[in-house]
Every structure is written in C-alpha cells, then in structure tokens.
Amino acid sequence: MDQRALKKLVESISKSVKSFQKSEIECLIKLFNSLVKRTDGRLAKIGLDRHAFQGILHKIFGMTDDKLMDRVFFVFDKNNDNHINVNEWVKGLSVFLRGTFEEKLKFCFEVYYLNGDGYISEEEIFDMLRNSLHQYLPEEQTDEGIKELVEITLKKMDYDNDGKISFADFERAVREDTLLLEVFGPCLPEAQVQL
Template identity: 50%
Template sequence: MSRKGVKLLVDSLTRSAKHFSKSEVECLVNLFDTLVARASSQFAGAGFDRTVFRDTLHSAFGMTDDVVLDRDCFAVYDLNGDGYISREEMFQMLKNSLLIQPADEEPDEGVKDLVEIALKKMDYDHDGKLSFADFEKAVREEKLLLEAFGPCLPDIKSSISFEQKIFRATPK
C-alpha cells in the first residue's frame, strides 16, 4: 500500500476507532500490511488468510486453542452460533474453565449457581440469555468478564510484549 493510501486509511480508521490512538491505528495498519505482503509472497498471492492469522496469534501471543483462534470473544462463547449465549452454553464454558470445584457438593450444581450469577450480572434485558448487546455492555463495565467463561484473549505478558515489538518497529 502506498504512503498516501496508508495515511488515508489511518485517518479514516482513527475517526471511527474509539479505543485506539492515531499512532496505534498506524501501527496496526502497518502490521497488517506487512503480514499481507509476507503471506502473499509465501502463498503466491493468497493474501492474509486463516493460516497466517493463526500463525500470527500463535507466534505473537502463544495462542493455540483452535476454538479461540477461529472466532471472536462473543462467538467463542456462542457455541451454536445463534447470536445468544444461553444457560447451556455458559454451563459448558464454565464447566470447562473451572480448575477446582468444592468437594462437598455436586460439581454441576456449583457450575449452575455460577451460571445464574453470571446471568444476573450480564442479562440486561432479562430474557434468560445473553445477546451481543448484553455481553458488550457487561464487558465494557467489567473487563474481567471477558475471561469468565474461559480465556479467549492473550495473557497480559504476551500483549505487552507484542505492543513493545510493534511500537519499536514502526517508524515515527
């Protein structure tokens, strides 16, 4: 992409990006452009495909979970893809993410209790399931909820390392 094209893209994205500064947007655009160029040279013009995306997440963040790599955060938890996170889906995610469960009660009962707590905290429209709007509002208010049903984002150490590499590599 030409310098002028990058500048126009960065300006456009900066106006619409609420959580990124102009320099962060510029770093991300340059990173994307670099990855597309690398992928195109390796795969005869295939572009930035799923393989390159997965390899990038693995090398930059150590992410290897296939479910996570193939989906965004909400979609990771929306197991059946119907646009909602149901009690059953929450149950499955929480059951798989808990390491130690109380010995004095049935493990599934403890998970069911956690599901009810999560729904009470996150289900703003009180329909018994989480829509994307419910999910988005809840995680904006409490970012730790992104990890409530199991990890779907890189750990903080990997994120900081990635940011340092990108900001160091981008010319000012």
C-alpha cells in the same frame, strides 16, 4: 502500498478508531501488510485467513485455545468473508488491546455465544468449559464436573432464569464481579503487547 495510499487509509481508519494515534494506525497497517505477504501472497488483496490469524494470536498474544481463537477470528471478521481485512485488523486490535471496559465486555460476549443467536446457551457453556478443562482432568471426570460448573454459572449469571445468558445478564454479572469477564476462557491478551 505507496505513501499517498497509506496516508489516505490512515485518515479513513482514524475516523472510527480513537484508541490509536495516527502513527500507530500506520504501523498496524504496515504490520498487517507484512503479515499478509508473509503468509500467502495471494491473500494480499483479501486479508488474513483464519489459519494465519490464529498463528498471530498464538505467537504474539500467547493464546492456545483453538476454539476461542476461532471465535476471536469471527469477532474480528465483521463482514463475514472469512478473511480479516486491514480495517477489521485495526478496529479489532483497538478493542482487543485498548478497548474500554464496555467494548471488552461486548467483545467477550460475542466470542462466547457460539451459534450467533445473541445468547450463551447451557450447551455452549458446557462446550466452552469442557474445551478449557479437558487438558486438566480425565474425560470421565470432566463431564460430571463441567455439568456442575454449568449449573453454578447459570445460577450466578442467568438473572432472568430463562436457561441462557443474554448480554444483559452477562453485563450485570461482570459488573458485579469483573473476574467473570473471561469466565469461559481467555479471549483477551493477558498483558499489554507491544507490536
């Protein structure tokens, strides 16, 4: 990418991304381009595929949960083309790394509602908790314990008692207890990462 094209892209992205300075956006674009070229030269015009992105989440951010990394990929991939382009990369990282509380709240909720219907269902809660806890308990003990955790979670977060957690329910619960932001598994970096 030549300097002129890079400068134009930085200007374009900086209009919608306020949490990074232009110099940081430029660095993120250069990093993106090097990551894409390193993974597969054929993707240069498309972007990062799911596998490459999960590798980045694992190596740079220490994430290990495949299901959550997959969901983070889909939240970054706003145009649903199964690739993260440079705009999605910078915009996603702006929330992921420097987002406001409200942006991170929305991000985590989007990661957690698995089927795209805008609600976190009882089944989704069960699947996420099972996925997170399966490494700590034998399978026989896991399911019963998780069923109990699902009931507790719904009692704590389902304010309108409809058997699922809406964004309004999630927001209210997290505002009352911020530890609930990542209740179904870590989907944000634990510490500030220098890229």
